[in-house]
Amino acid sequence: MKQEKQKKHTQNVQRKYCYCGKDRTLTTLNLQCIQCKNWFHVECLKNPKLIVSKTSIVPFMTNYRFTCQLCSPKEIFEKVTASWKDAINAAFANLSVERLRKEGLINKYGHGTSIIPEGYWFDKKDGICPFLDKHWEALCTNRARTPTWWATVGSCMYTSKDNYIAKDEHARSAASEFILSDRDLFNLRPTGQKFKEFYFEN
Template sequence: VSVTPADEGEDVLARWSDGLLYLGNVKRVDSVKQCCLVRFEDNSEFWVLRKDIHSFSSGGEELCCICDAPPLKEPLVNCLKCRHGYHPECHTPLIEPEVDPNSWICRQCVFAVATKRGGALKRGRFARLMQIMKVRLPYQLSSLDWDPQHLTNQQQCYCYCAGPGEWNLKMLQCGSCGQWFHEACTQCLTKPLLYGDRFYQFQCSVCTNGPETIQRLPMTWVDLAHLVLYHLSLCCKRKYFDFDHELMSFANENWESLLLGTLSDTPRQDRCQNLLNALNSHKDRFVSGKEIKKKKCLFGLQVRAPPPLSSDQSPFIAEQPINITHRRRSETGAHQDLLIATLNAVCKLV
């Protein structure tokens, strides 16, 4: 995927490992490693791969923002939002000859507006445009170099957006092609994902050649205990949690959102004992406070890894995948409104 090169001091949109775009300013450029040091709105600074940085400026001479070449026989098609120009054959999917050049919106801007936490838009013009865009990937899946467990690739290229990602942080794996997709870019979820929740049978739009398909996989009490502990350990950055005040409280407050299948009919008064039995009977997964001379009501994971699926060859992975950005940026709730406003402002200025 080629994008307009970013220069030092330039305002850019940087795609993060959650699939969303964030506003930032380029502080340094490393041409050898093909990455930029970007300062974000909260004053945090991270190195971001150049492929995940998108510039507002389209330069003086009219060039295709994908291949950097001038117009061929026909003029470039300009995006209504960002005003960047494209050769029809350079854009994914191809820009059809009958498209109205005065109202056409590029893939980048469609994804910028449609993606959001909990899942992308399902209705409206941008939702429909996104569905059309998602049937083709903007990269060759066969060209990616994967690790043996097919969790990470060297190119840091995932999802429909070709952005970075971390498989254990709100991503779904397609059962057909094996690629990982951001929660923010999918349009099939009924409830937001928990960190490490892989209890889904998912097929991407590329493999279905249309809308995504998804089915919830059955979960046991052990799976539930493991998932809640893993999610809380990432959210709170702690290992041990109080059973009544934190684990059971979280499970009860989010009971409907957990989509537990047969377990969901369990009366509230019976949930506590079932969850406690699961924690105490699986020493290979869980450690209790009394084993480490702490309060017996505390529980933690033996290894901080997502709950394994029955099909996993190596269920426990001690080390989390490493991203060039090194750690996840803090979530800023207002980023979507800022992004849309910026795109609109750029459209008016150009």
């Protein structure tokens, strides 16, 4: 039981993570090691060349496999194809953090509340899709921008009732405003740890 808990390593009581032993942050990317499940600040990586371009990463992305230098002689980082849900979750997280920062609930060091307050609604049109469009390279690795991808995002949110709560739940639609059902940002982590081959959608 105890081991099971440790393995998840989403949060620890001491709030000590990374090589540096400091707390997780909400405004820069923290990478979870596939082996030890510890989290590492991107700015603390031992190999500064591990991440090739800044546009290939964004906080709360989960479409990667990372191994830390405590688990391997060298750090390993590779991108994998994200599900739409992974990409959409990252969009919700970043839009929420942006608003938390504006409201002074997260400071400039990226510390503060990791719980999205009630009422932080975002819709496909003005929130999620523009964010995905802007961070496509980071979040939608190898995905083709099909003419209907906006509709795909909408229907993903609409149908994933376990993941997204609609403001107008009784009249839930692809155009609804949504919030993550698990509002703790620190619970977002790479789940598709099995290596998934790149694939294309029609």
